[in-house]
Amino acid sequence: MIYKLKDMEGAxxxxxxxxGFTGSNLAHKLVSxxxxxxILDACLDPYGWNMANxxxxxxxxxxxxxxxxxxxxxxxxxxxxxxxxxxxxxxxxLLSNKNPLLDLDINCRGALNIxxxxxxxxxxxxxxxxxxxxxxxRPVYTPIDEKHPTNPPDIYSVHKLAAERYYLxxxxxxxxxxxxxxxxxxxxxxxNVRREDYNLVNWWIRQALMGEQIVLHGDGSIVRDYxxxxxxxxxxxxxxxxxxxxxEVFMVGSGKGIAIKDIVNMVLKxxxxxxxxxxxxxxxxxxxxxxxxxxxxxxxxKEALGWYPKTSLEQGIKNTVEFYKSNIKKYA
Numbered sequence: 091m092i093y094k095l096k097d098m099e100g101a102x103x104x105x106x107x108x109x110g111f112t113g114s115n116l117a118h119k120l121v122s123x124x125x126x127x128x129i130l131d132a133c134l135d136p137y138g139w140n141m142a143n144x145x146x147x148x149x150x151x152x153x154x155x156x157x158x159x160x161x162x163x164x165x166x167x168x169x170x171x172x173x174x175x176x177x178x179x180x181x182x183x184l185l186s187n188k189n190p191l192l193d194l195d196i197n198c199r200g201a202l203n204i205x206x207x208x209x210x211x212x213x214x215x216x217x218x219x220x221x222x223x224x225x226x227x228r229p230v231y232t233p234i235d236e237k238h239p240t241n242p243p244d245i246y247s248v249h250k251l252a253a254e255r256y257y258l259x260x261x262x263x264x265x266x267x268x269x270x271x272x273x274x275x276x277x278x279x280x281x282n283v284r285r286e287d288y289n290l291v292n293w294w295i296r297q298a299l300m301g302e303q304i305v306l307h308g309d310g311s312i313v314r315d316y317x318x319x320x321x322x323x324x325x326x327x328x329x330x331x332x333x334x335x336x337x338e339v340f341m342v343g344s345g346k347g348i349a350i351k352d353i354v355n356m357v358l359k360x361x362x363x364x365x366x367x368x369x370x371x372x373x374x375x376x377x378x379x380x381x382x383x384x385x386x387x388x389x390x391x392k393e394a395l396g397w398y399p400k401t402s403l404e405q406g407i408k409n410t411v412e413f414y415k416s417n418i419k420k421y422a
Contacts, residue, residue: 093396095324096331099124104171106130106158106204107139107178108151111281111289112220112273114143116175116323121147123327128167131178132157138181138288142420143280158200161207168204169211173330176204177220179250182287183379186246193245201253205260205268216267217257218330223272223315223341223386225251232347233315233387236272236339243379254339261337269335271325274343274386278319278406279413283421291316294354295407295414296422298361307372310351313383315343318406321399328397335395343386344399356404360411 103120107113108129120127129151133139144151156163158178168174179197180186186193201219208215226234227241242248260266277291286293297304325342329335354367372380392398401409414421 093324093328093398095119095123095327097123101125101172102170103127103173103175104130104167105175105177109133109139109141109143109153110177110181111138111319112322113175113177114280115278115319116177116326117144117151118147119320119323119327121150127151128154128171130154130156130158130163130167136285138282140280140282140421142417158203159195161203164203164207165211168207168215171212171215174204174208174215174217175220175326175330176201176217179220180246183224183244183246184287184375186249187244187375187379190245193249197246197249198252202256205256205266208266209260209264213264213266216330216336217269218326218335219253219257219268219270220326221250221254221270221272222247223274223343223384225254225272228381229384232383233343233345233385234341235387236341236390243381258337258339267333267336269329269337270339271329272339272341273322274315274317276317276319276322278410280319281421283414283418291353291357292410294357295361295411296418298357298363298365299411299414299418300422301365303368304354304365305368305370306350306354307370307376309369310354310367311349312380313347313349313385314353315345315347315384315386316353316403317342317344317399318401318403318409321401324400325391325397328395332395338394340391340394341386341388342391342397343388344403345385345388347383347385348403353403356407357411360407
């Protein structure tokens with residue numbers, strides 16, 4: 091089955107964290123499908139929000155500055171929506187370990203607030219939660235599938251797993267039409283590249299374009315599974331549009347692994363840079379949360395919903411490089 095996104099004219103949609111990397115790419119795609127989109131974002135620093143992410147759709151969406159920890163504002167904007175995409179999060183693994191209570195507040199309380207708002211004022215809405223394959227931790231086997239045991243390696247992943255359970259519980263107890271997507275590492279347009287811990291592939295693209303030394307921790311042989319953000323956005327929409335997703339967890343990945351040093355060399359080749367990678371020992375704070383080689387199966391979501399990654403890694407890198415060539419000052 092080959093998936094095709096359905097037109098969403100007349101559909102009322104709320105995206106929490108909609109000024110961030112995931113939420114903004116989702117917003118652009120939903121606008122192209124003729125949806126009526128409201129973006130809710132707390133605009134908290136040092137996280138990934140950026141007003142430039144609305145370039146081209148700023149007159150086609152409604153922007154609300156609001157925090158998912160604020161029940162009053164959530165109830166106001168949840169009550170009339172057909173679809174709710176929960177993309178709001180504290181996104182840094184390292185920062186989560188340094189400030190676990192803030193991470194708890196945003197990633198757990200925020201998710202629970204969204205669910206409670208829906209239960210109280212809009213139980214007919216379809217809710218899609220953007221989780222992470224990080225909840226699995228170090229793989230027992232690969233490719234990782236939905237049956238793989240979970241052993242989160244950091245505070246961020248613990249709280250994302252808790253939020254997943256909230257979503258599934260609200261489906262079971264209250265009939266909320268909730269689905270959970272565990273997203274693999276992904277990259278692409280509209281990600282801030284001001285900090286290394288936002289997104290490593292985008293960070294390497296920034297460094298290559300700006301002639302900065304690329305530093306890798308370790309020998310670069312660790313394998314990761316990468317997806318292009320436009321395919322990730324498609325997976326979230328496909329889940330919202332298909333009732334087969336309700337009450338389910340889906341792994342979202344390419345099914346293919348690539349060594350970190352190889353994707354960096356792909357970036358350097360695309361940018362046409364002769365720069366050499368500088369390999370350094372992995373610092374303790376990173377070594378403690380390193381999970382080893384990872385690939386992710388998309389068998390279940392492909393069979394149930396038809397989704398699979400349409401964009402090759404090479405094409406995704408090329409598209410992302412071209413985007414930042416024109417927009418680097420807005421994101422760096």
